[in-house]
Amino acid sequence: MPTGVAMRDPREQLFDAAERVLLRDGPNALTSRAVTTEAGCAKGVLHRHFADFDAFLAELVLARVARVGAQSAALREAAGSGSVVGNLTAALTGLFESVAVAVVGLVISRDGLRARLRQAGLTGIPVLAQAAVMIADYLGAERERGRIAAEADVDTLALTLIGSGHLLFAGTEGSPPPDGAVRTVVESVVAGALP
Structure with a gap:
């Protein structure tokens, strides 16, 4: 996601993205990179809101x-x-x-x-x-x-x-x-x- 573009509710957007990855590809495919890619944001967004994966x-x-x-x-x-x-x-x-x-x-x-x-x-x-x-x-x-x-x-x-x-x-x-x-x-x- 380009710098300066606000995300609606980043936590919920990341949760929704994680669910999509989980349902589509299973638990082994669930990585921070997969979640942020699915959410369309930088990997740092996840780590800004959560201590770790x-x-x-x-x-x-x-x-x-x-x-x-x-x-x-x-x-x-x-x-x-x-x-x-x-x-x-x-x-x-x-x-x-x-x-x-x-x-x-x-x-x-x-x-x-x-x-x-x-x-x-x-x-x-x-x-x-x-x-x-x-x-x-x-x-x-x-x-x-x-x-x-x-x-x-x-x-x-x-x-x-x-x-x-x-x-x-x-x-x-x-x-x-x-x-x-x-x-x-x-x-x-x-x-x-x-x-």
Whole structure:
């Protein structure tokens, strides 16, 4: 980017560029040079806003974790409306059609990034851990309304749904699973918990 041309929100522009590189080329291709080239700016822009590349990646993951928080609030508000299976299917599809699967691969592939995320207080695999909490909270809210059986173990159901959803979307080379696959998994997992 030429000197003197202002960037709108440099941090968000760099995050968006990193997501594009991550989705298109995978975690091994994600370098500071690839990000700044994709963002159309000088490499120094990244280092002006972040201490180093792992700090940038940690902030990227934390920003994506925050998105799960927003999805969580929307899903919890849906409790009591629509169908439980429909709400869960939409939530899992929305979660995994985003950059979530690629972020998981990124976190797994970079030791320095995992260390930074632990320092930030994140445990487990970021995004997946927060998504499991999101699903468990939703199922708990549905249980309070009588739409999930009182004895249902919502934490185990949530982990099963997140793991199954991740497996459906991982390794699909950017294309979603076949039509109805997510709904079929959700129906199977929650069948015994529906009253």
